[in-house]
Amino acid sequence: MTADIVPVAESDITQWDHEADVVIAGYGVAGAAAAVEAARSGADVLVVERTGSWGGAASMAGGFIYLGGGTSLQTACGFTDSVDNMAAFLNVAMGPGADAKRIDDYCAGSVAHFDWLVGCGVPFKAEFFGEPGWEPMGDQGLMYSGGENSFPFNTIATPAPRGHVPRMSNKKQGESSAGFMLMKPLVDTATASGARALYDVRAQRLVVASDGRVVGLVARRYADDIAIRARRGVVLTTGSFAYNEAMVAQYAPRIAGRPAASIEQHDGRAIRMAQALGADLAHMDATEVAIFADPQQLVRGILVNGRGQRYVAEDTYPGRIGQLTLYHQDNTAYLIIDGDAQDEAMASMSPQLMMRPPTWVADTVEDLESEIGLAPGALQATVAAYNDGAARGEDPLLHKKARWLRPIGSPVGAIDLRESTGGFTLGGLATTLDAEVLHVSGDPIPGLFAAGRSAAGVAAWGYASGISLGDGSFYGRRAGRSAARG
Amino acid sequence: MTADIVPVAESDITQWDHEADVVIAGYGVAGAAAAVEAARSGADVLVVERTGSWGGAASMAGGFIYLGGGTSLQTACGFTDSVDNMAAFLNVAMGPGADAKRIDDYCAGSVAHFDWLVGCGVPFKAEFFGEPGWEPMGDQGLMYSGGENSFPFNTIATPAPRGHVPRMSNKKQGESSAGFMLMKPLVDTATASGARALYDVRAQRLVVASDGRVVGLVARRYADDIAIRARRGVVLTTGSFAYNEAMVAQYAPRIAGRPAASIEQHDGRAIRMAQALGADLAHMDATEVAIFADPQQLVRGILVNGRGQRYVAEDTYPGRIGQLTLYHQDNTAYLIIDGDAQDEAMASMSPQLMMRPPTWVADTVEDLESEIGLAPGALQATVAAYNDGAARGEDPLLHKKARWLRPIGSPVGAIDLRESTGGFTLGGLATTLDAEVLHVSGDPIPGLFAAGRSAAGVAAWGYASGISLGDGSFYGRRAGRSAARG
Secondary structure, eight states: OOGGGSOEEGGGOOOOSEEEEEEEEOOSHHHHHHHHHHHHTTOOEEEEESSSSSOTTGGGSOOOEEOOSSOHHHHHTTOOOOHHHHHHHHHHHTOSSOOHHHHHHHHHTHHHHHHHHHHTTOOBOOOEEOSSSSSOSSSOSEEOOSOTTSTTGGGTSOOOOOEEOBOOSSGGGTOOOHHHHHHHHHHHHHHHTTOEEEESEEEEEEEEOTTSOEEEEEEEETTEEEEEEEEEEEEEOOOOSTTOHHHHHHHOGGGTTOBOSSOTTOOOHHHHHHHTTTBOEEOTTOBOOEESSOHHHHTTSEEEOTTSOBOSOTTSOHHHHHHIIIIISTTOOEEEEEHHHHHHHHHSSSOGGGOOOOSEEESSHHHHHHHHTOOTTHHHHHHHHHHHHHHTTOOTTTOOOGGGOOOOOSSEEEEEOTTOEEBOBOOEEOBOTTOEEEBTTSSEEEEEEEOGGGBOOSOSSOOOTTHHHHHHHHHHHHHHHHHHHO | OOGGGSOEEGGGOOOOSEEEEEEEEOOSHHHHHHHHHHHHTTOOEEEEESSSSSOTTGGGSOOOEEOOSSOHHHHHTTOOOOHHHHHHHHHHHTOSSOOHHHHHHHHHTHHHHHHHHHHTTOOOOOOEEOSSSSSOSSSOSEEOOSSTTSTTGGGTSOOOOOEEOOOOSOGGGTOOOHHHHHHHHHHHHHHHTTOEEEESEEEEEEEEOTTSOEEEEEEEETTEEEEEEEEEEEEEOOOOSTTOHHHHHHHOGGGTTOBOSSOTTOOOHHHHHHHTTTBOEEOTTOBOOEESSOHHHHTTSEEEOTTSOBOSOTTSOHHHHHHIIIIISTTOOEEEEEHHHHHHHHHSSSOGGGOOOOSEEESSHHHHHHHHTOOTTHHHHHHHHHHHHHHTTOOTTTOOOGGGOOOOOSSEEEEEOTTOEEBOBOOEEOBOTTOEEEBTTSSEEEEEEEOGGGBOOSOSSOOOTTHHHHHHHHHHHHHHHHHHHO
């Protein structure tokens, strides 16, 4: 981080190298959505992207977009949902600290946002995928992606799947990712609407007029500094700070050293540029967390912490398991799974990428407990209690679904899941629902907008797959419209 | 929060109402320490305080100052400590995210800082207090205040008590707090050194010269705005943001609605004033957390979470119990304690303020478990395992000290400790070890200094009693010296 992040006075700019009504920094999902809407609002739009191509983290992603309230895809797959039901889930699942007003806003606009994506040409197949997994195994378009149908969320709201996944043309051949199938139509739509793009251009500093209004960017293109004038507004959509080690150490130390589902360009620069103007932040400690294990294994075993105790229903959203493991269990977990269950998991259709062999195997739980190094008796008591309930088809402690309950037999193994998590940061610039960046005074900074993971969004501390592409595209659109208004 | 937090240009100040070399906002422990050192450095010092008197949160506090490395008080009480041993403890206990460089710095200067406090007239009685409690019962000067002698810290560093407590003149009559006995000598020393003070003056905005240097404050005194010129520097020592609901919701939502050991003046204003200049922050989600229970009860029972599982050695620092309960156990805990243990706790010399009667009492653990509403068998298994070890004088799961191990008998009670935590925020302005406030560019903001809970200090996520008065006074001194240098 260098001092050249300090804003530049407009009076110090001798020549504008580029100019547009709306200048968008970062061509991921939020930037593409902003470009479409700004261009459709009649603005002349220029997107600057630091890499050689559009895409960002979105085009590398599994492509979930978290939407509900009764989208046409949910209905076509036979699920009922409502705005209130979706909000009831999100208010609990995205907390503590979830912003109820933003959640209401997002849920109320969710059906229309799905239709907008379809209108931009994003393809979805009306088929539900109901097996455990991080992603659908085929090109199915809908999946549970936040633990809606597992405890405790199934007691809070009526379960409805909300992970909407763009259809890949040739998934088995690995020719595309679902995220690519989201990004390509959006970028094509933006281009068709008149948005221009400049690549290999890295936003460095904001340009500010004497009245405090943001009127442009100074950016780096190869070895040169270039000045880009924004007649109506600048939109920051350059992603999270997951790859900025100093920021992670200051704001989200528990995810330090384990960025995942993120890209190296996510260096927090846009957050810093806006902070230098007095922009406010929110939820900077919050992170998404994946646990590096296959859900087909997780559901068939029991997860215990360093004290040999269960702590989460193993059939919930695996990202929730990751969060609870990293934050509440000192990043220490062991999956206890017997031989039959392991065989079953391996025989499932799940991609083998995250399948893991047992680290330890023993004939008895007592021996296994000793090999892992757990306190004597701890795991034995846990397994005895689990088996007792499982024999009756019940899990009184954590309410795993009956489908996955079976007493743990012999031989019994344990998969070492210590330090097996990773994720990306969720905190960022505080914004209004119109994507205006807020100054610490509580007022918007004129001419400055943000969306995507540069901004704090729907997720506070909790998460569901698809929230980032969801609120990134949703508030990216808002940012584009707001900036076009100037 | 209003827009009047935006910095004022020096050119807009028509008249300075007050003037000094060093202007300090906030007359708590950090402000007093800064005033002493700035004045001793030869600077003309003015402290502005928004209430009618000096004191701040410090003078309401239990008065612990966390110091070690072999202070004369530790030695007089028969304890051995070293700088490295203290640092080894703090690096684990203050994390994750603890700043090792700051910890090294603080530990290296700790013995001299104690001598400095004594030199300012702060009284300490060379007597150790070794019973469970939040504070010494009498006027003893030294106590364990961070769990140094309990698991897991007793396996990481050689236990040494580091909670240094000023001696109260008349504790039993409640005539003074230990915090008052810390503050009064410091303020007297500052006054004798020439520092002036103005009360009922609330710092509102920073005044900035055209080159970016902070050159003063605009403050509110009754109905008037006054301008205060700082020829060499402004020091911000106005405390935490625990009472700013919006900031807590954005940065530390889990402590929302439960501020404790804090004062209403802790509204985060100084943090906001500096953020408006582009100041950086650190550890904004971190909080101290107290659990509202008496340690004399805690050590004699077992603490279980909402799943009936133990999760912490009950004889550790109760603030650690509070943190683990709030953050890792969904703020849900039950203290299981039998009749004899409860009688013993009630008969202890502990002040009765935090003693609580059992919420439920039963003849058997099975009945108790059912009354609390825990999963069938969960508490029974936990108590059986605990009793099994206790009968042998062992606690293989959590290593509570043998002194407190005794099988739980009948009748058995449970104290409901759900939602029984509170605390204050630990995050704040990012500063150098010389207490210069850091801009997000990584460079110090010229003329601006901060210490105390307006700044991120030694504690990141963990805590020990005395860390805030400790680093507040330690880096308050640094701030005073740095500001006096200009």
